[in-house]
Amino acid sequence: MDADVDWWTHPMDARTLWIRQLHQRGDAGTLAGVGEHVVVHERRTRLVCLDRHEGAVRWDTGIRTRPYDVVTAPAPGPGAGSVLVQENDRLSCLRLTDGDGVWSVGLPRYCRSPVIAGDTVVTGGWRGYTPLTAFRLVDGRPLWRTPEPARTAKPLVWGGGVLVGSGTDVRLIDPGSGQELSRWRLPEALTETDHRPAFTAIGQDRCLARCGRRSLVTLRLCSGHVEPFLSHDADLAASAAEFAGGVVWVREARVASDGACGRLAVAPENGRVVGRVDVREPLVGDVVPVPGLVPGAGFAVVGDSGVLCLLEREGRIVHRIRSRPPGRALALRGLGGDLLAVVGRGTLRAVALTS
Incomplete structure (x- = not known):
């Protein structure tokens, strides 16, 4: 750890609190945080929990192989909270406070994308390799399983259920029973996002689905309707929109001559494009809300060279903060x-970040 690294320079102070050497290539899919805990996969077969502010190790435990996914959840009441580790053919639940194993279950190979819906875990359906399967979060007891392998985009917990879908068919299922609660038929097929999300919740009654080459549509929970949201004049990336800080952020697929890919800032109420982000290099990771730190700036993004940019709501760059020495970035969370x-x-x- 190094609490005194002067990683960022002016015009705004962004102080590196700590650095953790992973001894492998970083992967945002195996990084998760909740409360004061940051859980990260490192050294091939280790899962480590760090203190959010100091980077001190809270616990360090071994796992069998490189995990596909790491998911954390706070306890719904007084309790320890949970860490789910999805390996190739095994799903394990650890206690968040000390890393002790709570339960572990074997699964068919190539199972991934677990989601926690209340007291239930749903996993499976990636590329149509495995059935959808549900377990009780508290003890891993099986609840239900589809009779055949199912194909779905990465599931999303929304609307009192779990949203799954493939092609033009999207369903909301009850996590406890697997029964269908609602169904939508899309005008175009869901984009093939592989292990990335295709759905974005933007309210209790509204969820965006990324479909076709250039479109997003709105799923209405109460009415069951599908409504147009955004139809762009260029191809969009094969990934879901982000909803952060009251703005919908949509990745474009086109690559400029300098290698940059832009993001659109879109108004959630009407799908109107209000701005475009272009930092002259590919952006990596999330758009992160950072309200109140700098006048006019409400969001942070990072380019793959390690340049941190602060944005206004319309996507205009307010500040650029360069790393010293330059350091490549893979993701921002x-x-x-x-x-x-x-x-x-x-x-x-x-x-x-400090002003």
Whole structure:
């Protein structure tokens, strides 16, 4: 750890709180945080929980192989909270406070994308390799399983159920029973996002689905209707929109001559494009809300060279903060408050933004 690394320069102070050497390529899919805990996969077969502010190790436990997914959830009441580790053919639940194993179940190979819906875990359906399967979060007891392998985009917990879909068919299922609660028929097929999300919740009654080459549509829960949201004049990336800080952020697929891919800032109420982000290099990771730190700036993004940019709501760059020395970035994640996690080629950095 190094609490005194001067990683960012002016015009705004962004202080590196700690750096963790991962001894492998970083992966945002195996980084998860909840409350004061940051859980990260490192050293091939280790899962480590770090203190959010200090980077101190809370626990360090072994796993069998490189996990596909790491998911955390706070306890619904007084309790320890949970960490789910999805390996190739096994799903394990650890206690968040100390990393002790709670339960572990075997699964068919190539199972991934677990989601926690209340007291239930639903996993499976990636590329149509495995059935959808549900377990009780508290003890891993099986609840239900589809009779055949199912194909679905990465499921999303929304509307009192779990949203799954493939092609033009989208369903909301009850996590406890697997029964269908609602169904929508899309005008175009869901985009093939592989292990990335295709759905974005933007309200209790509204969820966006990324479909076709250039479109997003709105799923209405109460009415069961599908409504147009955005039809762009160029191809969009094969990934879901983000909903952060009251703005919908949509990735474009086109690559400029300098290698940059832009993101659109879109008004959630009407799908109108209000701006476009272009930092002259590919953006990596999330758009992270950082309200109140700098006048006019409400969001942070990072380019793959490690340049951190602060944006206004319309996507205009307010500040650029360059790393010194330059460090490649693979992803940006929010850790809550003014803290950011930057995943690098072999490191995890926690950065605090201060005005």
